[in-house]
Amino acid sequence: MLVAEDIDRIADEAIDSESPEELAASLVDAVDQGRVKDDADAGYALVVAAEITGGAGRPEAAIALVERGIEIYERSGGGSATDAKALRGDLLFQVGRDEEAMTQLSSVRELLTEDPVAATVLSDVLVANGRAQIAEEWLTEALESTLSSHHELGSKSSEPGYGEAMVAFELVQARHHVRHELGLPHDAYDDLADELLDELDASFDTGEDPAIVFLPQPEYAEVLRRWPDLAQHCGATWDEHRALTERGLRHLVGYGAVRPALVPGSVDGLADLAATDDFDQVGIDVLQAYADSLQGTHTAATTWPPGRNEPCWCGSTTKYKKCCFPRA
Numbered sequence: 001m002l003v004a005e006d007i008d009r010i011a012d013e014a015i016d017s018e019s020p021e022e023l024a025a026s027l028v029d030a031v032d033q034g035r036v037k038d039d040a041d042a043g044y045a046l047v048v049a050a051e052i053t054g055g056a057g058r059p060e061a062a063i064a065l066v067e068r069g070i071e072i073y074e075r076s077g078g079g080s081a082t083d084a085k086a087l088r089g090d091l092l093f094q095v096g097r098d099e100e101a102m103t104q105l106s107s108v109r110e111l112l113t114e115d116p117v118a119a120t121v122l123s124d125v126l127v128a129n130g131r132a133q134i135a136e137e138w139l140t141e142a143l144e145s146t147l148s149s150h151h152e153l154g155s156k157s158s159e160p161g162y163g164e165a166m167v168a169f170e171l172v173q174a175r176h177h178v179r180h181e182l183g184l185p186h187d188a189y190d191d192l193a194d195e196l197l198d199e200l201d202a203s204f205d206t207g208e209d210p211a212i213v214f215l216p217q218p219e220y221a222e223v224l225r226r227w228p229d230l231a232q233h234c235g236a237t238w239d240e241h242r243a244l245t246e247r248g249l250r251h252l253v254g255y256g257a258v259r260p261a262l263v264p265g266s267v268d269g270l271a272d273l274a275a276t277d278d279f280d281q282v283g284i285d286v287l288q289a290y291a292d293s294l295q296g297t298h299t300a301a302t303t304w305p306p307g308r309n310e311p312c313w314c315g316s317t318t319k320y321k322k323c324c325f326p327r328a
Contacts, residue, residue, distance in 0.1 A: 002027075002036045004326040005308065007045050014052045024052040028065065039076030041326075043069045047084045050091070059094040066091065082111055086121035093129040101129070112142035113149075116166040119174035132181050139175040143189060146171060166251060169196060211261040212252070213291040214245045216315050222267045230287060242314045246324045249304050262302040262313055263294045 010027060014020040027049040029035075036042040046069035054062035066088045073081040085108050092101035105125060111118040119139060126135035146168045176193035179186075215223055217238050224231055235241035245262070252260045273290045302313050305320065312323035 002030050002041065002045065003322065004041050004044060005321050007041065007048055011048045011052070014055075020052045021056050021058075024049040024056075024065075027052075039072055043072035043076065043081070043084070045069075046072065047087065050084075050087060054087075054091050054094070059091045063088060063091045063095070082108060082115050082117045083121055086118075086125050090125045090128065093125075109138050109142075112138065112171065113146050113167060116170040119167075119170040123174045123178050127178060127181055132178055135178045136175065136182060136184075139171055139178060140189075143168070143171040143175055166248075172196065211263045211294070212245060212248050213263045213265045213294050214314075215241065215265045215267075219265065219267050223270065226267065226271075233287070242324050245314075260304050262304055264302075265290060265294065269294075 007027065010023050014023045017023055027045040031042045031045050036045055046065050050062040050066035050069060053065060066084055070081050070084045070088065073084060085104055089101045089104040089108065092098070092104060105122060108118055108122045112122065119142070123135045123139060126132060126138075146164070149164075172189055172193045173196075176190050179190060215234075220234075220238050220241055223234075224236075235244050249260050249262070270286065270290050273293060274286050304313055305325075306313055308321035308325065309319050312318055312320040312325075314324050316323050
């Protein structure tokens with residue numbers, strides 16, 4: 001049975017393969033024969049097969065595959081179809097079906113304020129197909145909408161959660177890249193993009209590994225019982241919480257961190273900080289203050305990532321490759 005790790009390996013092999021379409025066919029066969037572990041992975045296998053097939057110069061065949069992948073994603077409710085939809089739009093451009101391509105990319109546009117992945121994949125496709133101006137317009141509109149939402153939260157003594165912050169970060173960076181492609185002069189948002197990257201670089205030059213605070217399963221259940229409003233920022237379930245944590249660690253590595261660490265938090269520690277600092281209620285501001293207070297105390301930290309066959313960082317006895325690795 002194939003899992004996401006196997007599909008990733010086949011995708012890597014296809015890059016240097018002399019017969020990539022054979023690898024794509026093996027993925028399709030695995031899906032057709034029911035040899036993929038779950039529906040989300042089956043959709044992913046078809047999307048990877050579409051990428052390989054399109055790269056081999058057969059865009060029409062690739063379109064059929066990616067459409068099957070999107071259908072599986074939407075039927076199963078597992079995994080994100082953002083990448084797949086952007087790929088379909090790119091393939092439609094390649095075969096001259098421009099109007100259909102723009103319709104497909106418009107559906108990705110609707111995700112710009114929700115999915116951090118959308119900004120990068122959408123702008124890449126539009127720029128590659130001579131529509132950088134449209135990309136700049138769409139990204140600007142989404143960025144202004146996102147920042148406006150953040151401002152409204154600030155006026156209510158609240159802050160955006162990690163996922164919302166990453167959406168804004170990816171939007172401002174993707175827009176900055178597109179404007180560079182267009183040769184446009186810097187504006188205030190471009191300055192913000194540079195400032196954020198400088199801050200990120202500086203955080204990796206401290207001589208310490210960056211860290212993310214997470215709440216182990218028993219602690220997380222108690223946190224949500226005592227402060228249910230935190231669910232919207234940290235995940236409504238333990239599975240959502242560790243998926244967000246895994247995604248955050250990957251973002252750190254993607255932007256330059258070498259060996260980030262995980263620092264376990266606790267209900268008592270969170271409550272003590274709230275009481276000491278006289279917070280009226282425990283919200284995302286208290287959680288962020290608690291995370292900041294633990295950043296320099298790595299005595300109980302776990303270096304990430306573990307080996308794929310080692311126990312997962314989340315505390316389960318399951319191997320990492322079958323636990324939190326595929327969650328992000």
